[in-house]
Each structure stands twice: as structure tokens, then as C-alpha cells.
Amino acid sequence: GAGVSQSPRYKVAKRGQDVALRCDPISGHVSLFWYQQALGQGPEFLTYFQNEAQLDKSGLPSDRFFAERPEGSVSTLKIQRTQQEDSAVYLCASRPRRAGGTGELFFGEGSRLTVL
Amino acid sequence: SQQGEEDPQALSIQEGENATMNCSYKTSINNLQWYRQNSGRGLVHLILIRSNEREKHSGRLRVTLDTSKKSSSLLITASRAADTASYFCATPLNQAGTALIFGKGTTLSVSS
Numbered sequence: 001g002a003g004v005s006q007s008p009r010y011k012v013a014k015r016g017q018d019v020a021l022r023c024d025p026i027s028g029h030v031s032l033f034w035y036q037q038a039l040g041q042g043p044e045f046l047t048y049f050q051n052e053a054q055l056d057k058s059g060l061p062s063d064r065f066f067a068e069r070p071e072g073s074v075s076t077l078k079i080q081r082t083q084q085e086d087s088a089v090y091l092c093a094s095r096p097r098r099a100g101g102t103g104e105l106f107f108g109e110g111s112r113l114t115v116l
Numbered sequence: 117s118q119q120g121e122e123d124p125q126a127l128s129i130q131e132g133e134n135a136t137m138n139c140s141y142k143t144s145i146n147n148l149q150w151y152r153q154n155s156g157r158g159l160v161h162l163i164l165i166r167s168n169e170r171e172k173h174s175g176r177l178r179v180t181l182d183t184s185k186k187s188s189s190l191l192i193t194a195s196r197a198a199d200t201a202s203y204f205c206a207t208p209l210n211q212a213g214t215a216l217i218f219g220k221g222t223t224l225s226v227s228s
Binding site for chain 2: 004040043044048050056059104106107108
């Protein structure tokens with residue numbers, strides 16, 4: 001596609017529900033990143049994939065957060081048993097170069113999660 | 117964790133004025149990037165400056181980097197109402213340079 005596509009754009013979940021957020025990166029981009037952005041804050045790194053390999057998940061806040069990219073293209077971020085503090089915008093970004101590259105990140109519009 | 121810290125947190129100016137935002141970071145880097153985010157949208161890359169560069173220009177943007185002070189500045193000249201957005205600096209998460217980490221941002225408001 002022309003850009004990074006994320007869905008849904010908006011998600012309202014009741015506390016305790018599981019949610020799945022999808023990211024479709026730019027075709028051919030090797031690296032994929034997930035970020036969490038709370039209101040009024042900068043994006044916080046969650047996890048990083050190079051192709052299908054999850055090379056860094058140091059930013060995932062708890063074991064309720066899980067991300068996958070099974071075929072090296074589309075990625076899903078899953079949050080189990082959502083809590084109110086999970087309310088945030090979840091941003092996906094991709095980059096064409098391999099790890100160690102210094103290229104820019106291309107961001108999607110984000111998925112805004114509200115947990116009631 | 118966030119390495120970059122932008123200053124000021126918020127900036128309000130009139131159209132035509134220049135806007136300067138600063139970023140400080142903590143560890144050695146090989147490059148620093150600036151991004152812009154319009155309200156409710158994703159981030160858009162503006163400019164990248166490498167550690168061996170002191171200054172870089174792109175249109176109305178001028179970025180400086182002082183590695184000895186671990187700081188960078190972004191200057192937007194002749195600002196326009198359309199420049200209203202949040203601006204973030206970003207540095208590599210680690211030496212491998214995989215992910216970027218972002219500061220809290222400067223919110224710029226340009227009034228006409």
C-alpha cells in the first residue's frame with residue numbers, strides 16, 4: 001500500500017476484554033515497530049520486528065501485551081484483560097532497512113484504544 | 117523510557133515569526149531525527165542529522181546538533197498556521213540503532 005495502515009482507528013473496550021490491533025506496513029519494509037502514546041506524551045517504544053523475528057520486546061509493559069508478525073508483513077498487537085491504564089494511541093511504524101539502519105520511520109495513523 | 121527531552125513543552129507564536137525547539141539526550145548517538153505530529157495523526161519524519169554533522173537545512177527547517185552538549189535544536193523560519201503541531205526529537209534506542217525513542221515533544225501553536 002501507499003502508507004502504513006492501522007485498524008481499527010478507534011476501539012472502545014470494557015475492562016477485562018481482549019483487543020487486537022492490526023498493522024499493515026509499507027510493502028517490502030523489513031522492520032516494524034509498535035509504540036504506545038499516552039495523551040500529551042511522546043511515543044513509547046513497545047516492540048520491534050525484523051521480518052517475522054521479534055528482536056526486541058523490552059518495551060512491552062506486561063505479559064498481557066503480545067505482538068506477532070508471522071509472515072513478516074502484517075503485524076498484530078494483542079492486549080489481554082485490558083485495564084484502564086492501557087488507554088492510549090497505539091502507533092505502528094515501518095522502515096525499509098535492516099536493523100542498524102538509520103533511516104526514517106514511516107508511521108501509521110494509530111489505533112486509539114479507550115478502556116472503560 | 118524516553119531519552120530525549122524537548123524544551124519548551126509548549127510554544128505560541130504569530131505567523132511569520134521563527135520557532136525554536138530544543139532537545140537534550142543522555143547517551144551517545146549516531147544520529148538524531150525530528151518528527152512532527154498533527155493532532156490525532158501519526159508522526160511524520162522531518163529531518164535526520166548524523167553525529168558528524170553540526171547543522172542541516174531542509175526548506176524552512178534548520179537543525180543543529182552539538183554532541184558535546186548532547187543537544188539539538190530545530191528552527192522553523194517564517195512560521196505558518198499549518199506548522200501548528202507537536203514536534204518530537206528521536207534518538208536510537210541502543211547502539212544497534214534498531215528502534216527510536218522519542219521525547220515528550222514541544223507543542224507549537226502558530227496563530228494567524
